[in-house]
Amino acid sequence: MAIKFNHLYANGILPSSRPKQVSRGKYDFAVAYPDPKSFPTDEIISSLKDAIKANPDYLAIYPPQQGNALLRDYISHKIDRDRSIKVNSDQIILGNGSGQSIDMICSVLLNAGDAVITDQYVYGGTLNTLRRHSAKIIGVKSDEYGMDPENLSHTISKLSQQGTPPKFLYLIPTFQNPQGWTLPLDRRQEILKVCNEFGVPILEDDCYFDNRYEGEPVTSIYDLDQENSVIYVGSFSKTIAPGMSVGYMTGPNEFLDRAMFVKSGRVSEFAAMAVYQYSVNYLDQHISEINEIQKNKRDAMLSALGENFGNKAKWSHPEGGLYIWVEFDDQVDITELHQNSVNDIDVGFHPGTNYSPDGIDGKHFIRLCYGFNQPDEIKEGISKLGDYLAKKGVI
Numbered sequence: 457m458a459i460k461f462n463h464l465y466a467n468g469i470l471p472s473s474r475p476k477q478v479s480r481g482k483y484d485f486a487v488a489y490p491d492p493k494s495f496p497t498d499e500i501i502s503s504l505k506d507a508i509k510a511n512p513d514y515l516a517i518y519p520p521q522q523g524n525a526l527l528r529d530y531i532s533h534k535i536d537r538d539r540s541i542k543v544n545s546d547q548i549i550l551g552n553g554s555g556q557s558i559d560m561i562c563s564v565l566l567n568a569g570d571a572v573i574t575d576q577y578v579y580g581g582t583l584n585t586l587r588r589h590s591a592k593i594i595g596v597k598s599d600e601y602g603m604d605p606e607n608l609s610h611t612i613s614k615l616s617q618q619g620t621p622p623k624f625l626y627l628i629p630t631f632q633n634p635q636g637w638t639l640p641l642d643r644r645q646e647i648l649k650v651c652n653e654f655g656v657p658i659l660e661d662d663c664y665f666d667n668r669y670e671g672e673p674v675t676s677i678y679d680l681d682q683e684n685s686v687i688y689v690g691s692f693s694k695t696i697a698p699g700m701s702v703g704y705m706t707g708p709n710e711f712l713d714r715a716m717f718v719k720s721g722r723v724s725e726f727a728a729m730a731v732y733q734y735s736v737n738y739l740d741q742h743i744s745e746i747n748e749i750q751k752n753k754r755d756a757m758l759s760a761l762g763e764n765f766g767n768k769a770k771w772s773h774p775e776g777g778l779y780i781w782v783e784f785d786d787q788v789d790i791t792e793l794h795q796n797s798v799n800d801i802d803v804g805f806h807p808g809t810n811y812s813p814d815g816i817d818g819k820h821f822i823r824l825c826y827g828f829n830q831p832d833e834i835k836e837g838i839s840k841l842g843d844y845l846a847k848k849g850v851i
């Protein structure tokens with residue numbers, strides 16, 4: 457007799473539609489990864505071969521739970537050089553992408569119902585992780601420079617008065633996904649000050665810091681912090697490729713001990729060895745090459761938006777990363793058009809609702825990713841989208 461599972465499921469486990477084969481469209485501004493044509497196939501293969509030859513026994517035994525020591529050492533030097541983050545390799549934990557690190561951080565800090573503060577519009581993967589942990593997600597409004605520290609302070613004190621002070625603030629300070637802005641230094645300092653005053657830790661998601669093609673890097677919040685209050689995550693998904701599935705975290709030692717307690721599964725040693733050897737030999741050069749490519753793509757999208765959307769919409773001008781955030785008149789509801797645009801005009805994009813904590817707010821925004829298509833295709837696709845939106849009365 458078939459077993460019925462209904463009464464066996466753990467609390468809070470909801471049925472979720474398994475991802476269908478989504479039709480992507482020729483002009484795919486929905487995807488969130490860097491130029492697939494730039495994937496360094498030959499160099500990854502030769503790096504993996506070199507790494508295995510140098511340490512064949514690494515694959516013959518179980519890798520350390522914290523992750524490959526050579527790669528952790530490389531990361532500790534890289535984030536010191538690039539972000540002035542001074543930690544040793546023991547203070548780095550590898551994850552299957554930064555997504556696993558974010559999930560571990562939630563496991564360490566959250567009980568069901570705990571409040572977490574995010575931007576009003578923020579990366580949907582983290583929203584889903586927070587939802588899985590039954591967090592109460594509170595979005596704080598930003599302007600074109602990022603999260604407003606006064607709104608943040610007001611939100612934290614309100615939550616504290618209600619008896620549910622936030623467990624942490626989740627921030628993507630550099631090339632925010634989806635809004636594209638980078639928090640200037642003074643905002644970072646003010647946000648940190650507010651959080652320190654209230655004793656709220658910050659989860660700094662810095663997965664785009666390498667993807668800068670204009671302007672000067674801004675100091676990481678981790679570096680600004682004097683109170684041991686920042687947990688920091690990074691990734692190789694936006695520099696090498698998402699398919700490598702290698703990310704990392706660091707933070708206060710006592711926090712990392714607990715993160716190791718909740719860590720389940722290991723990062724594939726195969727992937728870690730390839731990422732390590734590739735990074736040592738090629739990563740810096742590769743980053744400057746892909747940033748040049750991404751800059752051209754961004755420029756193509758910005759100029760196409762100017763030509764086709766005119767003054768009927770506003771959009772961000774990111775200095776790096778992969779996304780442009782477009783705002784239409786606040787009467788617009790883009791959700792239905794979004795569902796039809798791939799079939800109608802072969803153009804994919806994401807609606808703003810994918811990025812709001814309640815999944816409802818954000819109907820008059822869209823996120824456009826310029827990582828996938830080539831500049832000419834980007835121009836064609838934005839022109840098609842402009843005509844389509846004009847026909848539907850959006851612009």
Ligand SMILES: Cc1ncc(COP(=O)(O)O)c(C=O)c1O
Pocket residue numbers: 488552553554555556579581628633661663690691692693698701702703
């Ligand atoms: C802000 C942000 N954080 C984390 C991730 C997840 O990256 P990973 O592939 O390292 O899990 C993404 C992916 O798009 C992202 O945009």
